[in-house]
Amino acid sequence: MMISALQILVDAISLGSLYALATLGVGLVFGVLRLANFAYGDFITVASYALIIPTAGATVEIVIGRWPWPFLVIAVAGVVVILSLASEYFVFRPLRTAKPAVLMVGSFALGYIIQNIIIVVYDGRPKAVGLWPELGEAIVLSGLRMPRLELLIIVVTLVLLGALVLFLKASPFGVQMRAASEDFRMARMLGVRANTVIGTSLVISGFLAAVVSLLFLAQVGVMSFNMGVPLMLFAFVATVIGGMGSLTGAVVGGYIVGFASILLQALLPEHLRTFRDAFVFVVVIVILVVRPQGLLVPRAARERV
Amino acid sequence: MMMARRFSIAECLARNASPIVLCGAIALIVIGTALANNAALDRTVIEALIRIVYVVGLYIFVGNSGVISFGHTAFMAIGAYATAWQDCCRTTKPLLMPALPKVLLEATVPPPLATIVSGVVASLFAAVVGVAIIRLSGISASIATFAVLAIVNVIFSNWDSLTAGTSTLVGIPNYTDHWFALLWAVIAIFAAHFYQTSRFGLSLRVSREDEVAAKASGVSIFSQRLIAFVISAFFVGVSGALYAHFLGTISVDAFYIDITLLTLAMLVVGGMNSLSGAVVGVGAISLLIEVLRQSEHGFALGSLTVSAPHGTQEIGLGVAMLIMLIFRRNGIAGNQEIGWRLSRFLAPQLQRSSKVTEDY
Numbered sequence: 001m002m003i004s005a006l007q008i009l010v011d012a013i014s015l016g017s018l019y020a021l022a023t024l025g026v027g028l029v030f031g032v033l034r035l036a037n038f039a040y041g042d043f044i045t046v047a048s049y050a051l052i053i054p055t056a057g058a059t060v061e062i063v064i065g066r067w068p069w070p071f072l073v074i075a076v077a078g079v080v081v082i083l084s085l086a087s088e089y090f091v092f093r094p095l096r097t098a099k100p101a102v103l104m105v106g107s108f109a110l111g112y113i114i115q116n117i118i119i120v121v122y123d124g125r126p127k128a129v130g131l132w133p134e135l136g137e138a139i140v141l142s143g144l145r146m147p148r149l150e151l152l153i154i155v156v157t158l159v160l161l162g163a164l165v166l167f168l169k170a171s172p173f174g175v176q177m178r179a180a181s182e183d184f185r186m187a188r189m190l191g192v193r194a195n196t197v198i199g200t201s202l203v204i205s206g207f208l209a210a211v212v213s214l215l216f217l218a219q220v221g222v223m224s225f226n227m228g229v230p231l232m233l234f235a236f237v238a239t240v241i242g243g244m245g246s247l248t249g250a251v252v253g254g255y256i257v258g259f260a261s262i263l264l265q266a267l268l269p270e271h272l273r274t275f276r277d278a279f280v281f282v283v284v285i286v287i288l289v290v291r292p293q294g295l296l297v298p299r300a301a302r303e304r305v
Numbered sequence: 306m307m308m309a310r311r312f313s314i315a316e317c318l319a320r321n322a323s324p325i326v327l328c329g330a331i332a333l334i335v336i337g338t339a340l341a342n343n344a345a346l347d348r349t350v351i352e353a354l355i356r357i358v359y360v361v362g363l364y365i366f367v368g369n370s371g372v373i374s375f376g377h378t379a380f381m382a383i384g385a386y387a388t389a390w391q392d393c394c395r396t397t398k399p400l401l402m403p404a405l406p407k408v409l410l411e412a413t414v415p416p417p418l419a420t421i422v423s424g425v426v427a428s429l430f431a432a433v434v435g436v437a438i439i440r441l442s443g444i445s446a447s448i449a450t451f452a453v454l455a456i457v458n459v460i461f462s463n464w465d466s467l468t469a470g471t472s473t474l475v476g477i478p479n480y481t482d483h484w485f486a487l488l489w490a491v492i493a494i495f496a497a498h499f500y501q502t503s504r505f506g507l508s509l510r511v512s513r514e515d516e517v518a519a520k521a522s523g524v525s526i527f528s529q530r531l532i533a534f535v536i537s538a539f540f541v542g543v544s545g546a547l548y549a550h551f552l553g554t555i556s557v558d559a560f561y562i563d564i565t566l567l568t569l570a571m572l573v574v575g576g577m578n579s580l581s582g583a584v585v586g587v588g589a590i591s592l593l594i595e596v597l598r599q600s601e602h603g604f605a606l607g608s609l610t611v612s613a614p615h616g617t618q619e620i621g622l623g624v625a626m627l628i629m630l631i632f633r634r635n636g637i638a639g640n641q642e643i644g645w646r647l648s649r650f651l652a653p654q655l656q657r658s659s660k661v662t663e664d665y
Binding site: 095102113119294 | 372373375437440441443444445447448452453455456459460463464562569570573614615620622623624626627630631634
């Protein structure tokens with residue numbers, strides 16, 4: 001009993017970490033650009049597809065996926081960062097003056113375009129790719145079974161969170177970014193360069209998308225043209241419960257959604273398990289009924305008149 | 306005040322010029338194509354009419370409140386399945402949908418009634434969901450509507466005893482023809498017009514322009530948005546019923562991202578802030594899709610056929626939407642209603658009051 005409870009806890013922390021990273025990726029860009037980026041899920045998908053040769057054939061030819069991990073991560077992150085900066089330049093920049101709702105519709109259209117380009121280039125069927133199979137082994141500690149991958153996800157998340165906090169609090173770029181998410185116009189007047197700040201946030205968010213994608217792919221072993229969509233949806237929902245625009249809120253929201261998923265998986269009776277995701281969203285809606293503003297409300301969220 | 310004024314036909318026409326012009330134009334197109342008697346053309350026109358019902362329904366909420374909804378396809382799914390529960394396949398019903406209540410298992414509701422009931426079911430669902438999500442601020446509300454769509458999709462894909470799971474439901478009567486679809490398109494357009502010129506519609510439009518000012522003037526944004534959400538869900542639910550009655554078969558996959566993007570593209574390209582925009586957008590995008598579909602099949606250029614690669618339709622749709630957003634943010638209609646000139650001509654004394662519905 002004790003062991004199984006601990007087991008669930010490890011699973012929950014690991015899934016929560018994955019969601020927290022994805023949520024941060026969404027939240028960072030939202031803070032600066034006021035953009036709820038619906039294409040984020042497709043950035044995650046693109047990261048996985050970058051590992052293989054673009055063909056519509058049934059056999060999968062892995063290229064970058066065979067490289068040693070540091071090169072692999074850098075290459076994949078490079079692809080996503082370029083995609084992310086290109087979308088900013090071609091789509092989000094011309095829409096910067098538009099209302100947030102219009103920007104959001106634009107990102108939805110962009111995501112749809114990316115998805116369909118993947119279908120055209122790689123074919124719509126799911127592809128099995130074994131990334132880092134050695135991570136599948138588990139470490140058994142007095143009956144507690146911990147897959148190495150889950151531990152890796154937790155460690156990677158802690159390291160990235162630490163680095164991000166350091167970056168935001170101590171580096172000049174980070175300080176400028178926080179200033180811009182508090183009040184973009186005021187920050188610009190005080191000499192913060194808009195394009196630099198937006199670019200930085202997109203680079204970090206693209207890097208996070210790549211990390212999330214690789215960890216997720218290593219876990220499920222299958223890539224498909226819409227694999228990022230559920231991740232994006234959970235990340236979005238997590239930013240809403242956390243409080244839109246609050247980065248701490250994003251992390252908290254990510255863990256709440258992860259814990260809710262794993263707990264429901266463990267506690268729901270067998271015949272209701274297929275409805276798990278629906279129950280997760282119901283939990284989310286209940287939280288929002290109690291706290292419509294989200295758990296942590298950033299100061300910038302209130303409209304000044 | 307109202308009683309004292311003399312009723313004048315010119316004034317009545319002037320007040321309702323835009324829906325009359327829109328419906329007249331649609332009716333002419335429908336009659337014209339019905340005379341052509343071409344099966345493929347009929348199909349396209351009926352599909353376009355069903356989408357008008359959907360997009361006008363979507364417009365009632367999105368256009369007037371300024372809050373984007375990614376979740377209205379959930380109402381369409383509910384409308385379509387509610388139709389199947391009422392009038393699908395008398396003999397196979399107990400096998401396909403054993404969880405239905407006994408009354409529904411034994412009944413076969415006539416299609417016109419089933420259509421209305423399906424709309425009402427979608428509305429009721431919207432009322433329950435709306436109470437929870439409508440009070441979120443704009444962007445959060447949009448994300449929550451997407452979550453609602455995901456919930457409905459998960460439930461309908463897995464509740465095998467009520468929806469036959471992910472497999473296709475067959476045997477819904479093919480009731481929707483030109484005239485039935487046209488009738489609902491006209492009803493939707495007039496309903497949207499009367500709503501947006503009513504006290505409720507105007508208060509909601511004020512809140513779209515400036516939430517703080519609207520609150521200060523005593524508009525309850527929550528209840529106004531909720532009213533629009535419920536009315537809007539009714540028509541989107543009806544479009545689901547029309548769709549089920551048109552194809553005769555439904556499956557869960559048909560009600561997800563694709564149709565959500567398609568209808569949003571129609572609204573955005575036509576112009577989100579006006580009813581005419583919603584209707585014109587359906588026409589423009591239907592035309593664009595037809596052209597792209599043709600180019601996927603290939604054009605004959607002399608002796609060789611040139612065809613665009615598979616997927617051109619979807620990518621083209623997304624690109625058209627982005628181009629419109631970037632270069633002409635207010636869409637084809639540009640916040641105008643068709644027929645304003647006409648109404649000024651018919652009743653010049655109304656000029657000032659009709660200005661109220663103008664946007665900028």
